[in-house]
Amino acid sequence: MRQIVANEKVSLMHYGIREIVDVAQKLKELDGSYNFVMENIGDPIAKSWEVPKFLKELIHEEVDKAGDKVFGYTHSRGKVETRQWVVEYAKRFSPSSTLDYEYVLFTSGLGAAISAFYPMLPAGMRIMQPTPSYPTHASAEAFHGGSMSIFYNLDPDNDWQPDLGHMEEQIQAHPEVVGLLIINPNNPTGAVYSKETLEAIVQLAEKYSLMLISDEVYFRMVYNGYEYAQLTEVAQGRVPLVVMRGLSKDVPWPGGRCGWMEFHNVDLDPDFKAFVEGVKKRVLMEVCSVSLPQFVLPGIYDHPEYEGWLASNNAELEQNGNAIAEVLGGVKGLKVNRTNGAFYMMPLFEEGVLNDKQTLPIANDDARAFLEKAVAKEGMPLDQRFAYYVLASTGICIVPASGFFSPHAGFRLTTLDRDPVRRKDTYARLASAVEEYLGSA
Secondary structure, three states: OOOOOOOHHHHHOOOHHHHHHHHHHHHHHHOOOOOOEEOOOOOOHHHOOOOOHHHHHHHHHHHHHHHHHHHOOOOOOOOHHHHHHHHHHHHHHOOOOOOOHHHEEEEOHHHHHHHHHHHHOOOOOEEEEEEOOOHHHHHHHHHHHOOOOOEEEEEHHHOOEEOHHHHHHHHHHOOOEEEEEEEOOOOOOOOOOOHHHHHHHHHHHHHHOOEEEEEOOOOOOEOOOOOOOOHHHHHOOOOOEEEEEEOOOOOOOHHHOOEEEEEEOHHHOHHHHHHHHHHHHHHHOOOOOOHHHHHHHHHHHOOOOHHHHHHHHHHHHHHHHHHHHHHHHOOOOEEOOOOOEOOEEOOEEOOOOOOOOOOOOOOOHHHHHHHHHHHOOOOOOHHHHHHHHHHHHHOEEOEEHHHHOOOOOEEEEEOOOOOHHHHHHHHHHHHHHHHHHHOOO
């Protein structure tokens, strides 16, 4: 090339959730007998969750009613009527909300929202991330910022709640921080934050004049006796707030790619308002989000069968998660927190139990040779090494905690598998693999 075109900041971008799929694909090429159990990504469809009949009927009805319009563009920031509906829907949860539909922006999934949001920050300004963190957020923030994200800890000894003391220390140590990201319910840990925790975070944002970014894509999936506290209500009229939500997990329609951002308390700070206008301009460049879900969305949440379906969905997720926690919680060397929201769990290894000599048996010689070369890479995290061995030995695909920028070694899995026989087999095999691996050296 005439000039160097490779961007050195690419090294800051990681998405372990999908990166491990490349390893699985290579193993499959070497040994066609692999039958992988993909616990790496939260796809309800792949785990046999049926699309509700009422959703399919709504889609048919909307296509019949709106005709070919559902196949065309919508307004670049989202279908106006749907954005107006979002405003009214927000008031059901937060009656004091002053959200305006002009500050509701639809994107093609929250990945597109994240990609539109971080680049609009001025150079050098940072959004503090939780750790463990969802890698799309942390990678996008780091890539824009030009260096590894600034993190605050989630505490595994306190049900993965944010470490508020560490959060304030990081704010004080990094004046370039202009906002705090909250993911609640949390992906990857399955934690649900209390109202008291959210109030403390709002107080920090007030004290240090920060905005809050709240990823709430799983806010309807809360169980085990927990209740979801609405940050929009806690923060109303107090601090600038960006809420990110999406359709793809509220019903089993991840391929619909329908997400949106809500900008609350815009008039509190003229600088925040100017920033929001910049994000709006950035979203215009996407032309529009996927159209069909925007047409259908209000009908889904207002459908008389939706709440009943959601309650049944959450009850099954609660049962799944608790069953998995019981199996893995009995494994010596693992610390397991129960999943209370969303459908993820992050078991951690006890300090010092991992080393770079541990192995698992791999039947195929070519697959074993490939795996041994892969884990010999200098600097590979020990939990990634473990995840690779589990994949090659058992066919179970999990994601190392290091793939979520975690300071603790462990792994993330989903709690989605609806087949009780298959689920019991998968986690019994995983538990055995952990025990065998830890005892191998």
